[in-house]
Amino acid sequence: MNDRTTSDRTRDTSEPVARGDHMDGVTQTFVAHRNLLFTVAYEMLGSAADAEDVLQETWLRWVGVDLDTVRDQRAYLVRITTRQALSHLRTLGRRKESYVGPWLPEPLLTAPDVAEDVELADSVSMAMLLVLETLTPTCGHLPRP
Template identity: 75%
Template sequence: MRDHTADAATEVFVAHRNLLFTVAYEMLGSAADAEDVLQETWLRWVKVDLEQVHDQRAYLVRITTRQSLNRLRSMKRRKEAYIGPWLPEPLLTTSDVTADVELAESMSMALMLVLETLSPIERAVFVLREVFDVGHDEIAAAVGKSPAAVRQIAHRARRHAEARRPRTRISPRQTRAALEAFQRAIETRDPQKLLNVLAPEVALISDGGGLKQAALRPVTGAEKVARMFLGGLGKVEGTLTGEPTVVNGNPALLVRLDGEIDGVLAVRVEGARITGLYYVRNPDKLTHLTSHTPLTLR
């Protein structure tokens, strides 16, 4: 009987694993921490009496949310000691993630950075409500708040996010076009072409984690960003190339130095110009770029 119960628990967990990973990653911005949360979720799930669980998916999401909240609080201390800006860990994703507009938008570096400005509870409520369309009562059970409090938190978090996210939705084709123009300007080292594709208020955020060279603070303004890129190219020892790819459901560039992965460059585009550049160089955050990570909202 015990083996049969364990097999049933395993079957249910595996069936929902991709969803649970997506929930944890959206809340944490770290694949490594999301994997740890899934392990903790599994350890608690196998102790549950399945006959007492009416909605297994909801119950698993509830466990994952609680473990993610615990992890978020411990991650805050790590981020405070982090060297330079902290960016989410990029994930190589498949075309089906890109095709799911809601999922791709929620996974974008731009929105993930907005989520970093929320409190742990606000982030959990926002992710569950706005991304996964979980009901207020179910969220309340997951975060230990009343449904009325959850509604207030959801409203506050949504208002905060809306004030900071791109004003218009940009298609993957438009993002690819901006990235291609950026890449051509870099390859030809043409400062005017680079300025043409960068918005005047563009911000560059680079994450080396103290392990790779990166700006310790965001660089803002088209001319400053252009000088940093073009000036940095002259100091590179080796051959630097940019390979179009899809990261977090959105077009990006996989940057290689002498054939080895050096980093990932993601962008935020508004109109036809780049308003945000996010360059992840920390090697500890580049481990999920050799195979696709399955993600889902369901």
């Protein structure tokens, strides 16, 4: 019979994991600064997928750090992320072909916000009414409100 308990098993460090209702200090710190770290990586790389890859590498490095030796955890995490992003850029330069058009960052998809959708629909409706009211009578073939 196996005498090993769940707490004796080594934990998978590839992702931050919640333990029950609380997280350990390493995970809490990482999760607290995750948005900042993602922004840093995304601004440097211009790709959400590459930024996520860098965050995974940052997490793997972070779980191996002795927190007693770190004075400013936020700055340390940003430094790890920046160095990982620079390393990622170096490897991308060797793998990617050059793009002929102007470089544009990949758009970030956000969760749908119903309030923003309603506001956008109202503003488009109002703009359409204003445009229709400014039409001259010679534009009679266009529908009027």
